[in-house]
Amino acid sequence: MENFRYCSPTKYIFGRDMEKETGKEAAAIGAKKVLIVYGGGSAVRSGLLDRVCESLRNSSIEFVSLGGVQPNPVDGAVRKGIEICRSESVDTIIAVGGGSVIDTAKAIALGVPYSGDFWDFYSGKAIAKEALPVGVVLTIPAAGSEGSGNSVITLESEKIKISLRTDFVLRPKFAIMNPELTVTLPAYQTASGIADMMAHIMERYFTPTENVEITDRVSEGILKAIIEEAPKVMSNPQDYQARANIMWSGTLAHNGICGTGRKEDWASHAIEHEISAMYNVTHGAGLAVIFPAWMTFMAKRNPGKIAQYARRVFDVKETNDEAAALEGIDCLKAFFGSIGLPVTFAELGIANPDISEMVRRLHINKGEVIGGYLPLRAADTTEIYRLAL
């Protein structure tokens, strides 16, 4: 176990009807004027946005709004949000949506008090030290952004997708999580969210750090819960209890608890980000393609932890590590397939991916060497993309 610092101060308000508490929670953190950030029309059509606005009104909180945030969110919406906040003297941002909306809200929160361009934080030119407070009303369990200090934004002009990671600054002050809001999610989006949350755990689980039994066991536990609950939400989207289990799993997957005391990997996320930046695929679906390929690459070179994963998460009985690892990867692929996710580029709808271009961009954006479980160079990431064909 390595030394660590960990603080997850987000207040979670979880359960039916909880969006009605938005105003009360916003008032508790001192909000006077709020920017509501949301995505497409579903938050409008479902009446959720109305309920959030009414709750703010009931707490005498003024608000303006910014809709239309797209999946794989881009810098344009962030800049627009920063302008609105400045001209309207907004003091608090509330994201009503999933990861893209929350990440946009976080980027806006960071940009408002900063005199330069908000992208400086993502490009590494500036260090995030302050931000407006962010609250969340979560509608898509996937990205885990409701409990994380992270934000992923794409610079549209360059098609660069960068994940900014902060320890505390970007953690939401509160996250309202009503599983009922997720029962209308399309099946593909539900499944992609499941892959995303599993990937968040696995990026931390596949570590070179030894003696992290407690963090391993917690991680395996969350994975097992997801694998058990996923078929229930897929077969019966109205199953509140299964939706609730999946929703809370997505938060625990990415609030950092699965990373305590160890190095993390994050190569698969970096490798996938190039797919979604170039082909605009759903992030979780891209991960369902890349993660098994990454694991297959590792099964030959460093099978130990992949074998442990296979045995503890999928109850693989095989005693040889490499064989157990490969069996575990088959189980994972079968699981992804069973919830309707692609596990190859072809299934993802990309017949001839431009691997050399993705590899080139990957290492320009993320450096010559990526990953923590084993360091990966261009030849390695090329092989991983190929293993996903």
Next chain:
Amino acid sequence: MENFRYCSPTKYIFGRDMEKETGKEAAAIGAKKVLIVYGGGSAVRSGLLDRVCESLRNSSIEFVSLGGVQPNPVDGAVRKGIEICRSESVDTIIAVGGGSVIDTAKAIALGVPYSGDFWDFYSGKAIAKEALPVGVVLTIPAAGSEGSGNSVITLESEKIKISLRTDFVLRPKFAIMNPELTVTLPAYQTASGIADMMAHIMERYFTPTENVEITDRVSEGILKAIIEEAPKVMSNPQDYQARANIMWSGTLAHNGICGTGRKEDWASHAIEHEISAMYNVTHGAGLAVIFPAWMTFMAKRNPGKIAQYARRVFDVKETNDEAAALEGIDCLKAFFGSIGLPVTFAELGIANPDISEMVRRLHINKGEVIGGYLPLRAADTTEIYRLAL
């Protein structure tokens, strides 16, 4: 899953030498003058107290101190601490020790800004709304008080031991956790701490709430990690890695994450509190006696969750629920025995416990009906005490 609110804002600073950061962390929460609360002489003899004081001096923080806090801490030390804080204008309390010291520090923190008697909060006459900030330098992994909002104090004149539970007010602002500080703990204290942390999980795991797969799996994961690491610390007390795993497990066991979305039980703690209040036994050792007895009582009446525990935590293969439950209880007793803990009153050194007096006091203190898994009345708690003979 039930609706819930959850917020665990404590900042954990975990690893070797981290006590040297006490001053920095105290300064970050605005400390100008600190009361250091500690227990017996071991914090003095080991030099830990000196290192903490030096760290405070380096951050230009003044301090006074209060030592001599005993296990099963009593109101006297709390009153003394409140007096010191008021006369010395202390603004922050730092506990250097285990659960007894931390719980005393929390009680002092609550009492200082309150005009009445601090016991009002424990007796239920007053609701905890504010307290001085508390920081922790943890030396005993057991009570989980470093991450909880709880405090257990005994009113010495009445021998009443009461656990005060707050959502946020009493959660420490920071907890410094250096596993090296725990390598000198006596074996019995180490083992009692392990029983205490397991009990904290099990009090939440044995619930009437259904469909809490995610919380179940996380709980089972922490239990499995403890059961795997415990023999390592018992056979080699110097094993830093095993100590680190146990230390972090103790925090996760009691920071509330294992209780999210469900009713909790806490009957075994209440039943045990009467033993330690009357016979002054180590709390964890008392729990090692009572928990198997409570489970045996339940195995006949409501075996489902006990059987799941047996199968998932101890890999019991038995398909009949009651039989599986009983087999799991045997595994738990064998585990406690293997780390040197008692599992009967006799082994605890109490040849003829005054069961009727404990039952009488239990239901006076905690009400006619206790527990969440199944409600327990005097006839039931009598049987549970008897099952522990």
